[in-house]
Amino acid sequence: DAGVIQSPRHEVTEMGQEVTLRCKPISGHNSLFWYRQTMMRGLELLIYFNNNVPIDDSGMPEDRFSAKMPNASFSTLKIQPSEPRDSAVYFCASSPNRWNEQFFGPGTRLTVL
Amino acid sequence: GIQVEQSPPDLILQEGANSTLRCNFSDSVNNLQWFHQNPWGQLINLFYIPSGTKQNGRLSATTVATERYSLLYISSSQTTDSGVYFCAVPKIQGAQKLVFGQGTRLTINP
Numbered sequence: 001d002a003g004v005i006q007s008p009r010h011e012v013t014e015m016g017q018e019v020t021l022r023c024k025p026i027s028g029h030n031s032l033f034w035y036r037q038t039m040m041r042g043l044e045l046l047i048y049f050n051n052n053v054p055i056d057d058s059g060m061p062e063d064r065f066s067a068k069m070p071n072a073s074f075s076t077l078k079i080q081p082s083e084p085r086d087s088a089v090y091f092c093a094s095s096p097n098r099w100n101e102q103f104f105g106p107g108t109r110l111t112v113l
Numbered sequence: 114g115i116q117v118e119q120s121p122p123d124l125i126l127q128e129g130a131n132s133t134l135r136c137n138f139s140d141s142v143n144n145l146q147w148f149h150q151n152p153w154g155q156l157i158n159l160f161y162i163p164s165g166t167k168q169n170g171r172l173s174a175t176t177v178a179t180e181r182y183s184l185l186y187i188s189s190s191q192t193t194d195s196g197v198y199f200c201a202v203p204k205i206q207g208a209q210k211l212v213f214g215q216g217t218r219l220t221i222n223p
């Protein structure tokens with residue numbers, strides 16, 4: 001059974017460009033989470049969805065960040081415009097229900113020059 | 114919100130040694146996970162262990178929820194065990210938002 005799928009795995013872009021990260025959760029999981037990992041701040045939750053509905057986006061750093069989940073099998077995290085301080089590894093995770101464990105994708109390493 | 118502290122921050126061992134990693138948390142939890150982040154950056158689920166003891170091969174974990182700590186044991190360490198080990202608990206009991214500890218960086222030398 002496939003795990004959480006993320007694309008692209010690596011992204012290098014220039015400051016000011018739009019970046020879109022993609023995630024496909026594990027089939028049947030109804031919760032999806034976006035995390036960011038940096039050396040300075042560790043792993044931080046940005047936003048999560050239950051049944052495709054955003055529940056808590058308090059971790060989204062600023063208005064440049066937006067996330068959508070148009071259906072149960074796809075989510076995007078968009079940064080527009082990107083800045084060098086957005087450079088990090090972005091993880092997507094999914095969970096089968098509200099209380100169970102979370103399973104992480106391989107991450108997208110974003111570098112903004 | 115809940116605080117999560119892991120110890121030790123760094124651990125260097127020879128292959129074949131045993132190790133114990135600790136995770137302390139500041140409030141009651143009903144959910145605790147242990148992860149291994151390998152040198153390639155992948156976060157791998159090790160245990161979902163709100164309480165009690167679980168074992169998986171050379172790894173085992175024990176959570177004593179009433180005393181607010183969890184332990185991860187690694188026996189007969191192998192070089193492939195190297196990486197960072199994280200524990201994570203809900204920010205608020207019953208919530209889905211996880212708070213991660215800062216991790217224990219384990220290095221196993223051949």
